[in-house]
Amino acid sequence: MKNLRLKSARAAMDMSQQQLADAVGVSRQTINAIEKGDYNPTIRLCVAICRTLGKTLDELFWE
Amino acid sequence: MNGLLLIAVLLIAWLGLACYFWQRERGPKAAYDERQEQARGLAYKYGFLTLAVCVCLLDTVLTLFPWIGTEAGGFFCLDLGVTVFAVTAIWKDAYLRLYEKPWEVVTMWGLCGLGGLLYGVFSLRKEGLLVDGMLNLSAVLIVISGSVLLTLAVFLYRRRAAGREDEEP
Incomplete structure (x- = not known):
C-alpha cells in the first residue's frame, strides 16, 4: 500500500526524495x-x- | 605463461588492490542501505542457485558436447551465476553503493568488457576455436566479456528507467 502520508510530509517540508534519502542515510530508490x-x-x-520530517511514527506509518 | 598474460594478471591484481584500499578509505559511505542489503541477499541466492543448477547440469552437457571441456564448462557456470547475481542486484537498484558514482561502474565494465572481447577475438583468430579438439579458452573470455557488456546494458537501461520515474520534488 502506498504511503501517501510520507509523501505529503516530505512535500510539506519541500524536500525531494534525494534530499530525504541523504538526510536519513539511504538511497533515493529506497x-x-x-x-x-x-x-x-x-x-x-x-x-x-x-x-527528519518532524512527525510521529503514528502520523507517517500507522495504518 | 607469456609476458602479455603476466602483465594482464599483474594489472588486474593491482586494480583489485587499488579498488580495495579506495573503498576502505571511503568507510561507511561505501555501504549499502537496508533495502539494498535485502535485495542483494536475494541476488546472492539467485546467483548461487543458478551456479548450483549449472554445476548439476554440467556433466550432462559435457557428455553431449565433450569438446567444451571441464575448464570451460566451469567458467561458463561461474559466469552465468555471477551474471544472474549482477542483473538481479541491478534490477532491484541494489548494485551501486550509496555514494558510488555510476560512471565509475560504467567505465570499469565498459573497459573490461570491450578489452576482454577484443583480446578474445584476436586470440581466436590466431589460435582457432578448438585447440587439440577442445574449446579454446579465448572463447570463454568472449562469452564472459559478452556477459559483462550485457550486464552493462541492463545497468544503463535501469538508470534510464529510474530517470524517467515519476518523482515530485
Whole structure:
C-alpha cells in the first residue's frame, strides 16, 4: 500500500526524495520504494524519517 | 605463461588492490542501505542457485558436447551465476553503493568488457576455436566479456528507467 502520508510530509517540508534519502542515510530508490509501498522499512529507518520530517511514527506509518 | 598474460594478471591484481584500499578509505559511505542489503541477499541466492543448477547440469552437457571441456564448462557456470547475481542486484537498484558514482561502474565494465572481447577475438583468430579438439579458452573470455557488456546494458537501461520515474520534488 502506498504511503501517501510520507509523501505529503516530505512535500510539506519541500524536500525531494534525494534530499530525504541523504538526510536519513539511504538511497533515493529506497525512499521511492517506501512511498510506493514496495518496501517496509525497519523501525530504525522509520524513526530516522520521522525525526527528519518532524512527525510521529503514528502520523507517517500507522495504518 | 607469456609476458602479455603476466602483465594482464599483474594489472588486474593491482586494480583489485587499488579498488580495495579506495573503498576502505571511503568507510561507511561505501555501504549499502537496508533495502539494498535485502535485495542483494536475494541476488546472492539467485546467483548461487543458478551456479548450483549449472554445476548439476554440467556433466550432462559435457557428455553431449565433450569438446567444451571441464575448464570451460566451469567458467561458463561461474559466469552465468555471477551474471544472474549482477542483473538481479541491478534490477532491484541494489548494485551501486550509496555514494558510488555510476560512471565509475560504467567505465570499469565498459573497459573490461570491450578489452576482454577484443583480446578474445584476436586470440581466436590466431589460435582457432578448438585447440587439440577442445574449446579454446579465448572463447570463454568472449562469452564472459559478452556477459559483462550485457550486464552493462541492463545497468544503463535501469538508470534510464529510474530517470524517467515519476518523482515530485
